[in-house]
Amino acid sequence: EVQLLESGGGLVQPGGSLRLSCVASGFTFNNYAMNWVRQAPGKGLEWVSGITGSGGSTFYANSVKGRFTISRDNPKTTLYLQMNSLRAEDTAVYYCAKDPSVLNFRFDLWGRGTLVTVSS
Amino acid sequence: DIQLTQSPSFLSASVGDRVTITCRASQGISSYLAWYQQKPGKAPKLLIYSASTLQSGVPSRFSGSGSGTEFTLTITNLQPEDFATYYCQQLNIYPPAFGQGTRLEIK
Numbered sequence: 439e440v441q442l443l444e445s446g447g448g449l450v451q452p453g454g455s456l457r458l459s460c461v462a463s464g465f466t467f468n469n470y471a472m473n474w475v476r477q478a479p480g481k482g483l484e485w486v487s488g489i490t491g492s493g494g495s496t497f498y499a500n501s502v503k504g505r506f507t508i509s510r511d512n513p514k515t516t517l518y519l520q521m522n523s524l525r526a527e528d529t530a531v532y533y534c535a536k537d538p539s540v541l542n543f544r545f546d547l548w549g550r551g552t553l554v555t556v557s558s
Numbered sequence: 559d560i561q562l563t564q565s566p567s568f569l570s571a572s573v574g575d576r577v578t579i580t581c582r583a584s585q586g587i588s589s590y591l592a593w594y595q596q597k598p599g600k601a602p603k604l605l606i607y608s609a610s611t612l613q614s615g616v617p618s619r620f621s622g623s624g625s626g627t628e629f630t631l632t633i634t635n636l637q638p639e640d641f642a643t644y645y646c647q648q649l650n651i652y653p654p655a656f657g658q659g660t661r662l663e664i665k
Contacts, residue, residue, distance in 0.1 A: 475602075482657070482658050483602065483645055483656040483659075485654045485656070499653055533601055542649055543652075544604070544647075545602070548603070549601060551601055
């Protein structure tokens with residue numbers, strides 16, 4: 439079955455760190471770019487970061503640049519998002535999302551999401 | 559950055575109705591627009607890409623049109639499972655951006 443499964447969310451204090459993981463199955467992981475998209479409670483969708491299939495190129499929204507790092511381990515078919523210096527406004531459900539080919543920022547497969555809450 | 563404005567933000571309709579949602583971009587994006595459906599507590603689902611191409615498995619009652627700065631998503635013969643929130647997304651100019659969403663509810 440083609441699917442994405444996120445994990446690693448939780449409650450963290452402002453200024454803290456968290457690493458999200460997304461395990462992919464059912465498709466040839468290294469052939470596809472991957473992204474993280476988030477959704478604050480009751481709000482709309484916001485693209486966070488993207489990475490090419492090889493992992494050689496990464497892209498970030500201005501709101502997270504310098505604080506978040508996207509990476510991938512292709513043999514483990516896993517996507518990561520290292521989140522540092524977390525702020526209250528980073529509170530959201532974080533989805534990993536597959537690109538249908540190279541990084542064109544279209545999202546044809548989504549995980550169920552993992553909730554990150556930044557609060558003291 | 560490109561801004562996408564959806565209208566209306568809220569829409570009430572009945573089963574069997576035809577509804578149209580509009581997405582306007584702050585600058586031209588050719589046909590690089592996608593539409594997603596999201597149900598409460600669930601992940602978004604890709605419906606349409608390249609403004610008018612139906613994603614595999616999506617019912618033909620969904621259709622999209624437009625180019626440049628104005629786009630529409632039309633749903634004909636509304637079904638109970640179509641009541642959800644719909645988002646447009648531009649992927650022409652970095653960074654990718656979503657509209658604020660249109661919530662479609664049962665009248």
